[in-house]
Amino acid sequence: MRNEAKALADIIYVLQEEAGGKMRKQMAAYIQQVRDSEWEPMAHGLSDRGAEAELQHLGQALFGAEGRCPHHALYLVTTIHDSRNERLDSSDGSVPTALWLVLLAGALITLGYPSFFGTSNLMAQNLMPASLAALVALPHLLR
Secondary structure, rough: HHHHHHHHHHHHOOOOOHHHHHHHHHHHHHHHHHHHHHHHHOOOOOOOOOHHHHHHHHHHHHHHHOOOOOHHHHHHHHHHHHHHHHHHOOOOOOOOOOHHHHHHHHHHHHHHHHHOOOOOOHHHHHHHHHHHHHHHHHHHHOO
């Protein structure tokens, strides 16, 4: 959320003065829509269509500005979109299934690891680093 707010504030300094007035109006409308209407649906893991529409208008105002669109302004609008999506994704408070698998596998490997200490069995000694390597690789394999 902090990145979203910072990008909204930074975009004013990137735009030309004549385009800045229209962008300020669009940003104010988006901020008000998020403040007034989006927090309640976020409590249930949903988004607000009005806030999405205002964000679309913000992007359209940027591309409709006279003169060249600064690359940094495009980056900031992308940051606003990405930060909003992250905010909405994290609002439902659930843990993704892939992360649960990694957590459970890590718990089993961690709990089973001490049973291998002091063994003279070569297979068990090879299984110790292999299980730790699997624990490190598992999040990357589930992407």
